[in-house]
Amino acid sequence: MRYIVFIAIISIFTTITVNAQNDSKKQVKKTNTYLNIDNGGLSCGIANGEYKKAQYTEPIPEKFTINTSAYTAAADECGKSDGITASGNKVKENQTLACPKNYEFGTKIHIEGMGTYICEDRGGAIKDNRFDIYMETKQEAFAFGRRNLIAYVVG
Numbered sequence: 001m002r003y004i005v006f007i008a009i010i011s012i013f014t015t016i017t018v019n020a021q022n023d024s025k026k027q028v029k030k031t032n033t034y035l036n037i038d039n040g041g042l043s044c045g046i047a048n049g050e051y052k053k054a055q056y057t058e059p060i061p062e063k064f065t066i067n068t069s070a071y072t073a074a075a076d077e078c079g080k081s082d083g084i085t086a087s088g089n090k091v092k093e094n095q096t097l098a099c100p101k102n103y104e105f106g107t108k109i110h111i112e113g114m115g116t117y118i119c120e121d122r123g124g125a126i127k128d129n130r131f132d133i134y135m136e137t138k139q140e141a142f143a144f145g146r147r148n149l150i151a152y153v154v155g
Contacts, residue, residue, distance in 0.1 A: 061110075061152035064129070068111070068149050070141035071098065071123070071132045085121035096134035098123045108154035116154055 073091050075081040083091045085098075087105040097109055097117035107119040114133070123132055131151075135141045 059155065061154070063150050063152045065148050066109075066111070066129050066131045066151045067146065068131050068133060069146045070135045070144040072135060072138055072141050074138065087120045089120045091121070091134045093134060093136050096120045098126045098132035098134070100127045100130065103153075109151050110154050112150040114149065 071077050073081060073083040085091055085096060089096070094115060095118055097119050098121035099107065099109070099119035101122065103109070103119045105119055108116055109119065109131070110116045111133075117133065121132070121134070126132055133144070135144065
């Protein structure tokens with residue numbers, strides 16, 4: 001998808017460059033063209049103030065599959081029952097996520113069908129693509145079970 005968008009942008013850029021060069025007989029300043037590529041998208045135009053913004057403006061999140069289970073703040077699961085996560089924050093339903101160590105605390109992960117969670121905790125079995133979603137009750141956690149879900153990091 002990114003490749004197709006990039007080709008379309010190059011086509012737009014080439015058109016602007018050709019138009020600018022054709023118009024250069026009338027106005028020499030229009031020959032300065034540019035293409036700007038950054039994490040926020042692509043843009044192109046000519047230096048005399050004309051500006052064309054590409055249709056693609058937001059980075060497309062890279063989706064990945066996570067193997068997800070649920071946990072509570074019970075002492076038999078965490079070794080303590082104070083509800084304080086590895087990041088020092090208090091657990092919060094629909095927010096707290098135990099993530100592998102390669103995700104920094106505070107990273108926002110959107111899980112399709114569940115919502116956006118924040119990496120605030122760790123766990124002994126939490127590595128590779130395994131994540132744990134905090135839930136208030138054991139009944140909710142057992143009902144959730146283990147699921148493979150689609151997720152992506154939110155910018």
